Amino acid sequence: MKKEFDRTSFHLEEQYQSLGKDKTYFIRTYGCQANVRDTETIAGILEMMGYTLASSQEEADFLLFNTCAVRRSAEEHVLGEIGKLKQLRYDNPNKVFALCGCMAQEEGVVEEIKKKYPQVDIVFGTHNLSQLPTILHAYYETHTHTFRIESTPGNIVEDLPAVRSQSYKAFTNIMYGCNKFCTYCIVPYTRGRERSRKKENILEEVVNFKNQGGKEIILLGQNVNAYGKDLGLEDGFTELLRDVAETGIDRIRFYTSHPRDYSSTSIDVMKAYPNIMNSLHLPVQSGSNEVLRRMARGYTVEHYKSLYDEMKEKIPSLTFTTDIIVGFPGETDEQFEETIQLVEYCKYDLAYTFIYSPREGTPAAKMEDDIPMEVKKQRLQKLNETVAKYSNEKNQSYLDSELLVLCEGPSKKNKEVYSGYSEENKLVNFTGKDIHAGDLVKVKITGCKSYTLDGKKII
Numbered sequence: 001m002k003k004e005f006d007r008t009s010f011h012l013e014e015q016y017q018s019l020g021k022d023k024t025y026f027i028r029t030y031g032c033q034a035n036v037r038d039t040e041t042i043a044g045i046l047e048m049m050g051y052t053l054a055s056s057q058e059e060a061d062f063l064l065f066n067t068c069a070v071r072r073s074a075e076e077h078v079l080g081e082i083g084k085l086k087q088l089r090y091d092n093p094n095k096v097f098a099l100c101g102c103m104a105q106e107e108g109v110v111e112e113i114k115k116k117y118p119q120v121d122i123v124f125g126t127h128n129l130s131q132l133p134t135i136l137h138a139y140y141e142t143h144t145h146t147f148r149i150e151s152t153p154g155n156i157v158e159d160l161p162a163v164r165s166q167s168y169k170a171f172t173n174i175m176y177g178c179n180k181f182c183t184y185c186i187v188p189y190t191r192g193r194e195r196s197r198k199k200e201n202i203l204e205e206v207v208n209f210k211n212q213g214g215k216e217i218i219l220l221g222q223n224v225n226a227y228g229k230d231l232g233l234e235d236g237f238t239e240l241l242r243d244v245a246e247t248g249i250d251r252i253r254f255y256t257s258h259p260r261d262y263s264s265t266s267i268d269v270m271k272a273y274p275n276i277m278n279s280l281h282l283p284v285q286s287g288s289n290e291v292l293r294r295m296a297r298g299y300t301v302e303h304y305k306s307l308y309d310e311m312k313e314k315i316p317s318l319t320f321t322t323d324i325i326v327g328f329p330g331e332t333d334e335q336f337e338e339t340i341q342l343v344e345y346c347k348y349d350l351a352y353t354f355i356y357s358p359r360e361g362t363p364a365a366k367m368e369d370d371i372p373m374e375v376k377k378q379r380l381q382k383l384n385e386t387v388a389k390y391s392n393e394k395n396q397s398y399l400d401s402e403l404l405v406l407c408e409g410p411s412k413k414n415k416e417v418y419s420g421y422s423e424e425n426k427l428v429n430f431t432g433k434d435i436h437a438g439d440l441v442k443v444k445i446t447g448c449k450s451y452t453l454d455g456k457k458i459i
């Protein structure tokens with residue numbers, strides 16, 4: 001068995017339990033579901049300390065930016081927003097501004113914040129969430145800039161509180177970090193090595209959530225198919241998936257899968273249990289073997305296609321989504337065309353597409369990149385057009401079908417229209433009577449748009 005990480009339990013010491021009394025907080029969250037889940041934890045800790053949620057960032061006594069470092073554009077946006085805080089600080093010097101998440105793990109960014117953004121009072125890293133009470137305490141005691149960033153591979157803290165935005169849908173971390181070191185990606189540096197939670201802790205969380213009326217659980221990890229490898233488990237993810245399905249919870253989803261570790265046994269379990277939703281997000285990144293090799297993805301296009309074929313054969317109704325990067329250093333026109341051909345083969349329901357963004361400290365950032373930005377933009381546009389063609393076609397095929405939708409409540413614009421996700425993970429807007437958030441509603445599809453479906457509740 002490989003080295004175990006530190007496993008501890010969260011406990012809020014008495015001296016911190018009223019630190020947030022009469023104070024409010026507001027959190028702005030950027031990036032992936034890992035950050036969304038971290039924000040739930042941070043909110044849980046703050047509320048245990050007596051803080052209450054402010055109605056806006058302007059009103060909050062404690063304003064936190066939970067940030068993403070995957071692309072430079074996301075970082076620039078956050079820095080722009082932080083720049084605007086100068087005025088807020090001027091209006092009210094008692095406010096406390098903080099930054100956490102993946103940007104906090106980047107040395108260069110932290111230096112930039114120290115130099116150019118003195119209005120940021122606190123910075124804490126992705127491995128320091130559970131220390132938030134002591135961090136805030138230190139700040140209130142000294143009123144000097146407080147930086148708490150660990151670069152260790154991380155630990156696992158159980159029994160963390162959470163404030164969930166929906167009572168019927170919940171994210172559960174099954175593992176943290178990533179060991180894959182794809183050459184473009186900063187995540188292994190900002191989130192540390194792969195470390196899995198123990199299965200009994202995950203199952204306990206799922207069962208408690210179900211007993212409280214929860215309907216949908218989303219298992220989270222940067223690379224869920226590697227679940228349990230650090231615990232010495234051979235096929236840990238498949239076993240976990242089966243055990244979660246056996247709890248009888250209505251719906252299970254999981255993000256994100258990696259083509260290299262995806263096993264046939266996981267496909268079999270998906271097929272065997274109707275409460276594991278028939279949708280799969282399987283990032284491919286490129287349709288060229290040469291580009292995949294330079295990205296160090298560890299699989300070939302042929303392997304990816306064979307996984308796709310196996311899934312479609314075993315679960316014909318499966319919906320399939322992916323992530324694709326264009327303009328990776330040295331990507332030729334021909335290699336880009338191979339990506340287009342792969343999209344034509346897989347006919348994705350949806351693809352999240354990105355222009356490559358060099359990240360300091362990653363191997364790809366040192367590769368020669370002679371593709372002009374104009375060319376990268378043209379490639380992105382062509383890719384998006386190709387993806388949209390198939391998404392549209394796929395959506396059209398749902399006309400007149402009946403889908404089971406987990407209602408998330410009435411839409412903001414029109415109280416008569418409800419929205420929610422179907423088992424296939426299609427966003428459905430629908431009408432009908434006697435509908436509440438958290439209901440599983442049978443909906444007949446009456447119209448199809450590029451990204452959403454319209455329908456009516458079936459009585």
Ligand code: 5AD
Nearest residue numbers: 070184185283323324354355356357
């Ligand atoms: N540049 C562009 N896109 C990136 N991604 C990760 N790193 C980069 C980068 N440096 C994309 C990948 C990944 C998704 C979450 O973000 O497609 O799957």
Ligand code: SF4
Nearest residue numbers: 178180181182185187
């Ligand atoms: Fe990044 Fe690759 Fe890990 Fe995904 S699998 S988080 S792209 S290093």
